[in-house]
Amino acid sequence: MSNVKAVDDVTFSVNKGEIFTLAGESGCGKTTTGRLIVRLLKPTSGTVYFNGEDITKLEGEKLRLLRRKMQIIFQDPYASLNPRMRLGDAVGHPLEIHGLATGEEKQKLVLDVLDKVGLSPPEQFIDLFPHQLSGGQRQRAALARSIILKPEFIVADEPVSMIDVSLRTTIIDLMLGFRKELGLTYLFITHDLAVAKYISDRIAIMYLGKIIEMGSKERLFLNPMHPYTQALLSAIPVPDPKRRRKMIELKGEVPSAINIPSGCRFHPRCPYKKDECAEKEPRLIEVEKDHYVECSLY
Amino acid sequence: MSLLEVNSLTVDYPTSRGTVHAVEDVSFSLEKGETLGLAGESGSGKSTLGLSIIRLVPYPGVIVKGRIKIGETDILKLPEHGMLSIRGRRIAYVFQDPMTSLNPVKRIGAHFVELIRTHEPNTSREEAFQRAKDMLKNLGILPERINDYPHQFSGGMRQRIMIGLAIALNPDLVVADEPTTALDVIVQAKILDLLESLREIYGMALILISHDLSIILERCNKIIVMYAGHMVEYANSTELHKSPKHPYTQGLLQSIPNIELADQKLSAIPGSPPNMLDPPKGCRFWPRCPYAKKKCSSKEPPLIDVGNNHFVRCFLYSEKGANSE
Numbered sequence: 001m002s003n004v005k006a007v008d009d010v011t012f013s014v015n016k017g018e019i020f021t022l023a024g025e026s027g028c029g030k031t032t033t034g035r036l037i038v039r040l041l042k043p044t045s046g047t048v049y050f051n052g053e054d055i056t057k058l059e060g061e062k063l064r065l066l067r068r069k070m071q072i073i074f075q076d077p078y079a080s081l082n083p084r085m086r087l088g089d090a091v092g093h094p095l096e097i098h099g100l101a102t103g104e105e106k107q108k109l110v111l112d113v114l115d116k117v118g119l120s121p122p123e124q125f126i127d128l129f130p131h132q133l134s135g136g137q138r139q140r141a142a143l144a145r146s147i148i149l150k151p152e153f154i155v156a157d158e159p160v161s162m163i164d165v166s167l168r169t170t171i172i173d174l175m176l177g178f179r180k181e182l183g184l185t186y187l188f189i190t191h192d193l194a195v196a197k198y199i200s201d202r203i204a205i206m207y208l209g210k211i212i213e214m215g216s217k218e219r220l221f222l223n224p225m226h227p228y229t230q231a232l233l234s235a236i237p238v239p240d241p242k243r244r245r246k247m248i249e250l251k252g253e254v255p256s257a258i259n260i261p262s263g264c265r266f267h268p269r270c271p272y273k274k275d276e277c278a279e280k281e282p283r284l285i286e287v288e289k290d291h292y293v294e295c296s297l298y
Numbered sequence: 299m300s301l302l303e304v305n306s307l308t309v310d311y312p313t314s315r316g317t318v319h320a321v322e323d324v325s326f327s328l329e330k331g332e333t334l335g336l337a338g339e340s341g342s343g344k345s346t347l348g349l350s351i352i353r354l355v356p357y358p359g360v361i362v363k364g365r366i367k368i369g370e371t372d373i374l375k376l377p378e379h380g381m382l383s384i385r386g387r388r389i390a391y392v393f394q395d396p397m398t399s400l401n402p403v404k405r406i407g408a409h410f411v412e413l414i415r416t417h418e419p420n421t422s423r424e425e426a427f428q429r430a431k432d433m434l435k436n437l438g439i440l441p442e443r444i445n446d447y448p449h450q451f452s453g454g455m456r457q458r459i460m461i462g463l464a465i466a467l468n469p470d471l472v473v474a475d476e477p478t479t480a481l482d483v484i485v486q487a488k489i490l491d492l493l494e495s496l497r498e499i500y501g502m503a504l505i506l507i508s509h510d511l512s513i514i515l516e517r518c519n520k521i522i523v524m525y526a527g528h529m530v531e532y533a534n535s536t537e538l539h540k541s542p543k544h545p546y547t548q549g550l551l552q553s554i555p556n557i558e559l560a561d562q563k564l565s566a567i568p569g570s571p572p573n574m575l576d577p578p579k580g581c582r583f584w585p586r587c588p589y590a591k592k593k594c595s596s597k598e599p600p601l602i603d604v605g606n607n608h609f610v611r612c613f614l615y616s617e618k619g620a621n622s623e
Contacts, residue, residue, distance in 0.1 A: 025482035135340070136570050164339035165509055169553040169566035191482060194512070194555035198564060221557070235487035236557045237512035241535040243558065244516065247487050253452055254482075 004257045006032040008209040009046075011284075014153075014187060019179065021188040021196045024206035025232075027254055030189045033206070034155045037187060038072050039063060050153070068098055071146040075158035077138035081130040087114070088126030091145045098149065109148060117144045117174055136167040143171065147178055157189045172199055193236055197221055202290075205229050208257060208265045211284065215291030225293040227270050264296065272297060299369065300327040301470055301503050302351070307364035309346050309355055318574045320346040320359065322527045325601075328503050328520075330470070335518030335535070336507040337550075341571050342524035344507045348473045351505075352385050368470065387417050390464035394476040396456035400448040406430075406459055407444040410466060417467055433462045436499075437492065454485035461493060468500050475507045490517055511554055515539055523547050526572050526582035529601065533608040543610040545587045581612070589614060 007029040014020040022030040035041045037048055039055065047056045055066055074080040081090055092110040095101045101109055107126075114122035117140040130138055139159060146154055156175065160168040176199065178184050190196050196203055197217060204214040205226065213226040224230045231248040238245060250269045255261060261268050267277040277296055284294045309321040321343040328334050336344040349355045351366055353373065366373040368388055376384070385391070393399045400409065410430030415421055421429075431441040437458040439451075448456055457477060464472050474493065478486035490513065497504055508514055514521055514535075521538050523531040523546065531544040542548045549567035556562060569586040572578055578585055584594040591613065599613045 025484065134570050164571070165511060166339055166550050166553050166567045167570060169564045170568075173564075173566060193483070194557045197557055198555040198562065231484060233557065235484045237487070237490075237510070237516045238558055239512040239515045239539070239551065239554050239556055240558075241515050241518075241539050247491065250484060253454060253485065 005209050005260065006257060007036065007043075010206075010209075010211055012204055012211060012214060014185060016152075016185050017179065017183060018201045019176075019186045019188055019199055021190060021200040021203045022206055023190055023193055023196045023203055025191055025254060027208070027257060028206040029209040029257075030191075030206050031157055034072070034157050034187060034189045038070050038155050039066070040072070064098070068149050069152045070155070071149065071151045071153070072155045072157065073139075073142050073146050073159045076162055077135050077142055078130075078162075080142050081138055083130050085129075086126065087119075087128050087130070087133070087141055090130075091126075091141060091148060094145060094149050100149070113144045113148045114141075116147075116178075117141070118170065119144070136163050136171070139163055139171055140174070143174060143178075147182060147184075150182060151184070153185045153187070155187045155189070158191070159188075160195065161190065161192060168195065175199070193232060205232070208254065208260055210265065210294065211292075212266065212295070213291075213293045214284075215288075219288065219291045223288070223291070225287060225291070225298065226266075226295050227272055227297075228266050264294075301330045301332075301369065302328040303365070303367045304351070305365040307347065307350060307366065308362050309343070309350055309359055310362050311359045313358065313575070316575045319527050319577075320574065321350065323601075324364075324522075324524075324529045326520075326522055326529070326532060328471070328505070330503055331497070331501055332520060333497070333504045333506060333518040335514030335521045336505060336524060337509070337511050337514045337521060338524030339509050339571050341526065341574050343527040344524045345475055347524070348391070348475050348505060348507050351471075351473060352389050352391055353381055354385075354391070383417070386413060386464075386469070387467050388469050389471045389473065390467070390469040392457075392460050392464045392472065392474040392477050394479055396453065396460045397448065399460055400456060402448055405445050405447055406434075406451075409459070409463060410444075413463055413466055429466070433466055436496065437462045438488075452485075454481050454489065457481060457485075457489055458492060461489070461496070465496055465500055465502065469502060471503045471505065472497075473505045473507070476509070477506070478513070479508070479510070486513075511550055512556075523550070526574065526577050528582060528611060529609075530583065530611045531609065532601075533606070537606055537608050541608070543604060543608065543615060544583075544612050545589055545614075546583050549586075 010033055022033055024030050036043050043056060047054055058066060088110050092106045095106050111122040114125055119125040119140055160171050188199060200217045202216050203220050204211045207228050213229045224233055231250045234245055234248040252269050263278045263280050264282055267273050282294050282296045284292050285298060286292050287298050305325045307321055307324045311318040311320050324347060336347060338344040346355060350361055407427060407430050411423060411426040414426040414429060431444055434441045434444060439455060478489050506518055518535050521535050522529050525546050531547045542551055552565045553567060555564060567586055572582055580595045580597050581599050584590040594613055599611050601609050601611045602615045603609055603617055604615050
């Protein structure tokens with residue numbers, strides 16, 4: 001039996017009020033990282049600090065209190081809402097769990113937050129079941145549920161990838177609005193780099209469990225350094241029939257996490273591979289201000 | 299004579315809660331070697347439209363009106379057994395989810411051999427096998443893997459196999475319904491490149507169905523924008539990109555992030571697609587339209603020719619480019 005290292009020695013920090021994006025393709029470990037941070041999973045090793053406090057080993061009551069400050073929005077709006085709970089109950093549920101409000105006061109807070117996410121008039125939505133809503137509406141409900149406790153930090157795991165393209169901007173703009181209004185900080189997880197470019201302040205690109213490049217949105221897109229980042233950016237479709245980009249060819253496909261290549265895990269596919277790449281794992285170094293890359297080219 | 303001609307196609311789904319007019323009055327044509335993009339969101343009717351072309355609209359859907367011709371053949375007039383020589387042979391389909399389209403207990407080679415020998419029964423097993431191996435090479439898959447099972451391949455490779463099966467008999471037309479939606483962006487780009495290069499080699503026409511307008515704009519010559527069962531705009535892709543006329547198309551274009559633009563201001567289309575059991579009266583887009591007038595909620599706009607092979611279904615326009623009001 002071999003171990004799958006889904007997330008391997010990942011280190012980063014998120015500043016208050018920032019939108020930090022973990023981006024990468026399937027299997028890169030971004031979702032697992034997000035879940036580790038909100039303690040839906042327990043790390044095998046390493047620490048997670050929230051507001052200076054080590055939350056890695058919290059249990060019981062202390063963990064429950066943490067949940068008021070850290071929330072998560074999941075990718076699949078068809079799976080993240082209890083199909084047997086009416087919307088009002090689902091969105092108000094966190095208030096009940098934490099004993100923060102009941103009855104009329106809870107109702108008022110629920111109506112208020114439903115209205116905030118655009119499910120208006122809220123009175124019409126509280127008695128509906130999830131199956132009576134569209135995917136976009138369900139995701140708004142999930143967003144409402146995540147902010148009702150007025151948390152400080154939200155992990156949004158691919159919140160718009162299952163939503164129709166024309167509705168994505170609405171959800172994203174709502175999230176941006178709440179950052180301002182509620183002073184939220186986000187960890188945004190996505191495979192869609194175009195969305196990442198629109199919403200992020202800083203971005204980390206993950207590949208097979210590691211962060212291979214990290215920096216401000218501007219520097220990452222203007223000056224992508226890692227060959228994988230360059231290839232990823234070159235593959236993104238551009239909605240313009242006259243701009244046909246030349247895609248950087250990568251050999252093969254992402255290997256299984258069970259059989260991680262030796263040395264730099266990207267080396268079998270890298271157009272710039274050198275001999276040392278198969279032997280030594282490169283370290284993350286700061287190549288320009290606040291722009292890090294893990295590659296022997298630098 | 300066009301390769302494919304669709305006239306006034308209308309498809310209904312009668313349900314116990316009422317009839318869904320999934321596709322209403324859609325007409326277009328496609329020439330040999332062309333790529334047509336069908337763009338639209340969920341419920342727009344684009345998949346139903348694609349399936350109608352090979353008469354695989356799922357029950358209880360019914361094609362209630364219209365004409366579909368491939369070359370000289372009138373598809374809607376064929377008896378069911380006549381469709382057997384159309385599907386896979388003259389028109390091939392690539393479905394969204396390759397795992398449920400491949401038989402999990404059959405080796406990849408067997409998929410190809412069955413396909414080839416069903417349509418070309420005089421082909422020997424050995425010959426069919428060899429053709430399958432050659433096809434795998436074209437798909438960028440090692441020919442030795444011909445004896446592997448579908449689960450031994452990644453999602454991207456399975457989709458390549460599906461594409462290989464679709465073009466194995468050199469059809470005139472391939473319809474690909476969201477062929478890359480479940481795939482990562484690098485794999486997606488490779489699959490679309492593969493479709494394009496195979497298209498060039500074999501000279502097929504392609505209908506690409508997707509909710510991702512970026513892919514459609516990048517890869518198609520002609521585009522149809524579908525909304526709630528209606529064709530709301532139809533134009534060449536450069537024309538559509540330069541001069542989108544329907545408010546829905548304009549809204550769509552303004553809501554998709556373009557990675558090459560700095561500081562993009564994106565805007566959303568308010569509201570959401572309608573309930574198809576009870577769509578809005580008149581123009582189905584009017585509740586979300588920034589230019590909606592009184593007549594839009596009571597009368598259905600006709601398809602207007604605004605010149606340059608550009609058609610719009612909207613009261614803002616009148617024939618050959620002159621704006622109304």
